Amino acid sequence: MKQSCIFILLLLSTYCFSCANETKKEKRFNAEKDLLVMQFDCKTDVDDIHSAAAFKTLLSSPEFKKVNYFAVAGTYGIQKGLYLPPNELFQQAFKDKWADAHANRTKAIEQMKEVLLQCLQEGGNVWIAEAGQSDFSAVLIKAIQKHTPEINTTERIxxxxxxxxxxxxxxxxSLAYAxxxxxxxxxxxxxAVGNGTPGFRTPGYSDWKIKVKDAELLKLWQLAVEIGLRYNGKDGRYNNEAVAAGGLxxxxxxxxxxxxxxxxxxDTDEFFNTFGR
Structure with a gap:
């Protein structure tokens, strides 16, 4: 009887832990009021070009079409190497919902400060996906703090x-400050695959050509792949072996x-099975 009780308690504990995790996951991003920002260093790995196309593909799905988002190009830190001009792709993907920190970092900080403040002052939180480094984020947080010091950035950003x-x-x-x-x-x-997050680096993967059904998204992926191959490993840039092998x-x-x-x-195939249609 005692062993049965212990077993039941363990089951209940596991169930409660699972419920807590699910609740936490559900509350992570509030699509009704939060802002999703993806910041791309675009230096010197072409993975940012593919990531931008994937970002737009995900946000084009019915489930996430209402997500309030913004993209930023050129948020690189102290790494060496040449820049990967993403403007043609970003314009096609994001229209007026992106900022160019490579062309004018000060202007981009001011632009993004206003974008973030609109969300924060309306009660939402800001989520920044760092497709690159945190130098831009550190300066952006300082700008928010200077403009509106009452905003608790440690809880809201x-x-x-x-x-x-x-x-x-x-x-x-910058890393310490962020x-x-x-x-x-x-x-x-x-x-990597199987470590708790998706693995989206896949050499030789070309099934996107048949799995992306939307004509505009297909054009976007064609452009992303073309730009990736144009700059991958060129003029001392990082040679992404997955891209060099015809993959993503x-x-x-x-x-x-x-x-x-x-x-x-x-992984990559499951992504396109889910969001390519």
């Missing part, structure tokens, strides 16, 4: 990072999946 390398090429001061002044989350790397790498989207509660998606 959430930063999600998946890459050790991105942290290593963020200036130490971690201390936001709700900073480090999640498993999106380059949108590993940074793992952060967006975590924010939206989609971290159980397995």
């Amino acid at each position: 959430h930063i999600v990072q998946h890459s050790n390398w991105n942290e290593e090429v963020t200036s130490p001061e 971690k201390a002044n936001s709700n900073y989350h480090k999640i498993p790397d999106g380059n 790498d949108f590993s940074d989207l793992s952060e967006v999946c975590w924010i939206l509660g989609l971290q159980e998606i397995k």
Whole structure:
């Protein structure tokens, strides 16, 4: 009888823990009032180009069409190497919902400060997916704090990072500031499968050509792949082997999946099976 009681208690504990996790996952992003920002360093790995196309694909699905979002290009830190011009792709994907921090960082900070403040002052939280480093985020948080010091950025601004390398090429001061002044989350790397987040780096993957049914999204992916091949490994840029092998790498989207509660998606093929239609 005692063993039966212990077994029942264990089952109840497991159930309660599972419920708590589900509740937490459901409350992570509030589509009614929160803002989703994806920041791309675009230097020097072409994975950001593929990640931007995947970001737009995800947000085009009926489930996430109402998500309030913004994209930023050129949010690089202290890493060396040449920039990957994403403007043609970003304009096609995001229209007027993106900022160019490479062309004018000061202007982009001011633009994004206003975008974030509109959300924060209306009671929403800001979720930043770092497809790159945290230098831009640190300056942006400082701008918010200076303009409206009563906003508690450690509770209202959430930063999600998946890459050790991105942290290593963020200036130490900026990384420390971002971690201390936001709700900073480090999640498993999106380059690998089976670690708790999707693995979106797949050499030789070309099934997107038949799985993306929307004509505009198909054009976007065609452009993303073309730009990726144009710049991959060129003029000293990083050579992404998955892209060189005719595949895709949108590993940074793992952060967006975590924010939206989609971290159980397995890999690239499952992504296109789910959102390509």
